[in-house]
Amino acid sequence: MIDVARIDYWAASGSGLFHRASPPAKIVFLLLVVTAAVLSKNPYALLAGYCVLLVVAAASGLPWTRVMALSWYAAVFALLYSISIRGGFWIRALFIVKAITPSCAVLMLIVSTPYPKIFSLLSSVLPEILAAGLFMTYRTLFILLDMMGNFAAAIRLRGGFSPGSLYKNSANISRGIAMLLVRAVERSSRLYAVMVVRGYNGSMAEAGGIRLRRADWLPILTGMTVLTLVLTWK
Amino acid sequence: MTHMHIPDGILPVGLWIAGFLLMFLAMGISLHRLRNSDQKKKIPLLGAISAAMLVAMSLEIIPIAYHINLSVVAGILLGPALGFLAAFITNLMLALMGHGGITVMGLNTLLLGTEVIVGHTLFYALHRRLPVFWRAAAATMLTLFLTTLALVGIVAASNVDPGLFRDAGEHVVVERGAHHEDLISVSRFASIALSLGFFGWFIEAAITGSVISFIARVKPDLLSHVLHREKTAQEGRQTR
Numbered sequence: 001m002i003d004v005a006r007i008d009y010w011a012a013s014g015s016g017l018f019h020r021a022s023p024p025a026k027i028v029f030l031l032l033v034v035t036a037a038v039l040s041k042n043p044y045a046l047l048a049g050y051c052v053l054l055v056v057a058a059a060s061g062l063p064w065t066r067v068m069a070l071s072w073y074a075a076v077f078a079l080l081y082s083i084s085i086r087g088g089f090w091i092r093a094l095f096i097v098k099a100i101t102p103s104c105a106v107l108m109l110i111v112s113t114p115y116p117k118i119f120s121l122l123s124s125v126l127p128e129i130l131a132a133g134l135f136m137t138y139r140t141l142f143i144l145l146d147m148m149g150n151f152a153a154a155i156r157l158r159g160g161f162s163p164g165s166l167y168k169n170s171a172n173i174s175r176g177i178a179m180l181l182v183r184a185v186e187r188s189s190r191l192y193a194v195m196v197v198r199g200y201n202g203s204m205a206e207a208g209g210i211r212l213r214r215a216d217w218l219p220i221l222t223g224m225t226v227l228t229l230v231l232t233w234k
Numbered sequence: 235m236t237h238m239h240i241p242d243g244i245l246p247v248g249l250w251i252a253g254f255l256l257m258f259l260a261m262g263i264s265l266h267r268l269r270n271s272d273q274k275k276k277i278p279l280l281g282a283i284s285a286a287m288l289v290a291m292s293l294e295i296i297p298i299a300y301h302i303n304l305s306v307v308a309g310i311l312l313g314p315a316l317g318f319l320a321a322f323i324t325n326l327m328l329a330l331m332g333h334g335g336i337t338v339m340g341l342n343t344l345l346l347g348t349e350v351i352v353g354h355t356l357f358y359a360l361h362r363r364l365p366v367f368w369r370a371a372a373a374t375m376l377t378l379f380l381t382t383l384a385l386v387g388i389v390a391a392s393n394v395d396p397g398l399f400r401d402a403g404e405h406v407v408v409e410r411g412a413h414h415e416d417l418i419s420v421s422r423f424a425s426i427a428l429s430l431g432f433f434g435w436f437i438e439a440a441i442t443g444s445v446i447s448f449i450a451r452v453k454p455d456l457l458s459h460v461l462h463r464e465k466t467a468q469e470g471r472q473t474r
Contacts, residue, residue, distance in 0.1 A: 034336050037336070038335070038336060038337055098335070102330065102336065103330070106330045127265055128273070129265070129268065129273045129276075129277065129280070129319065130261075130265075130319060130322070130323070132274075132277045132281075133277060133280040133281055133284065133319060133320070133323050134323055134326070134327075135281070136277055136278060136280065136281020136282070136284075136285075137280075137281045137284040137285050137288070137323050137324075137327065138327075139281065140278075140281045140282050140284075140285035141285040141288055141289065141327075143285075144282075144285050144286060144289050145289060148289060170437075170440060170441075171444065173441075174440065174441045174444030174445060174448070175444060175448055177286075177290070177304075177441065177444075177445055178444060178445040178446075178448035178449055178452075179448070179452075180286070181282070181283070181286050181307070181445065181449070182448075182449060182452060182453050182456070184282040184285060184286055185278065185279055185282040185283075185453075185456065187282075188278040188279070188281050188282040188285075189278040189279075189282075191278070192277060192278040192281075
């Protein structure tokens with residue numbers, strides 16, 4: 001389970017090189033890694049890029065073991081579908097590293113940047129409703145995951161799962177999803193109301209111009225290294 | 235048929251660029267339609283439903299390789315314009331989590347957005363004839379059937395040999411390195427997608443029906459834009 005409080009703590013408390021880099025530089029880093037994943041035809045090259053990301057994460061004081069573990073969450077989907085592929089090891093491996101490498105870059109961004117800075121950057125380029133929608137989705141996702149864990153425990157404790165009774169299980173799960181949805185809307189509305197009371201009016205207080213810093217060389221160089229690896233290692 | 239789990243670099247560049255252009259056009263229309271509404275009040279609902287779609291899509295029903303989407307639920311609760319934006323947000327986050335390629339995000343948003351819009355339209359069109367559960371379930375079945383046909387259309391338009399696509403429940407996985415004799419035709423692909431997809435649609439329809447009927451009982455104000463129209467139409471008939 002992803003703990004949003006822990007991610008917020010990592011993002012706000014670190015002082016390594018990656019933390020000191022500006023959010024725009026880290027967005028450029030993310031775009032470079034995504035481009036590398038898009039262009040990659042060789043799983044070894046992209047895997048080398050993934051290792052570079054982990055080395056940089058470790059060297060700059062990010063929680064690299066957790067970043068690595070969470071990035072493999074994306075591999076679950078890739079693994080499931082790669083099993084059904086007729087192609088050999090090459091294509092399956094490529095499928096998986098194409099999933100985990102951008103995921104690792106996203107995680108490096110969110111554990112090194114407080115979320116208001118990321119969303120303030122997005123709100124300067126996206127329409128207000130989309131930027132705010134992305135922000136609320138991000139916050140509600142973690143609330144929902146937490147509620148789902150509680151729901152699964154509660155339904156087991158109260159005998160909601162009956163082995164062999166597909167109808168009963170399906171009905172309970174459907175009602176559970178509906179209840180979670182209703183509660184998520186309520187929690188999300190409350191969160192939004194609190195934000196409005198505290199002065200939120202559609203844009204983040206952190207909003208400002210795009211300013212580069214001295215520490216920006218690290219994310220940009222890392223992104224360029226991953227892209228160069230993919231382009232040169234055919 | 236919610237979205238294609240196609241890795242980057244498989245579909246022709248022209249096709250995925252066209253997907254992005256059409257997605258931006260649809261988003262422009264959605265934002266234009268929302269300009270006169272009180273957008274800020276809808277942001278929590280947009281966030282909650284996009285997050286619910288994300289969570290639903292991360293729960294795999296392994297034996298049939300299907301995950302529920304809640305796209306019709308999103309269409310019913312958010313309406314077509316806001317629902318399309320939810321489809322974009324969901325696909326953007328899914329792509330960043332490695333669930334489908336980044337380059338196919340435009341086409342995936344169009345597919346998911348179509349489900350949202352068609353689901354909403356059918357639910358509203360069926361509203362006077364069926365109870366809420368069956369109305370939502372029927373709208374879901376029809377919507378998923380139509381969007382599966384749209385997916386087959388994308389495969390046909392891609393000019394990628396359909397043999398490189400293989401259906402896994404409602405997902406489409408692209409493979410490379412298949413031998414020529416293994417390749418299948420678009421019609422064969424369509425028959426596989428429609429027959430295997432049926433099981434997934436059935437599950438999705440049952441869940442959507444239950445979720446919407448539960449919401450109609452417990453928190454009907456979430457359906458107010460649909461129920462309000464129904465109530466207004468009934469009042470109009472009584473007046474006449």
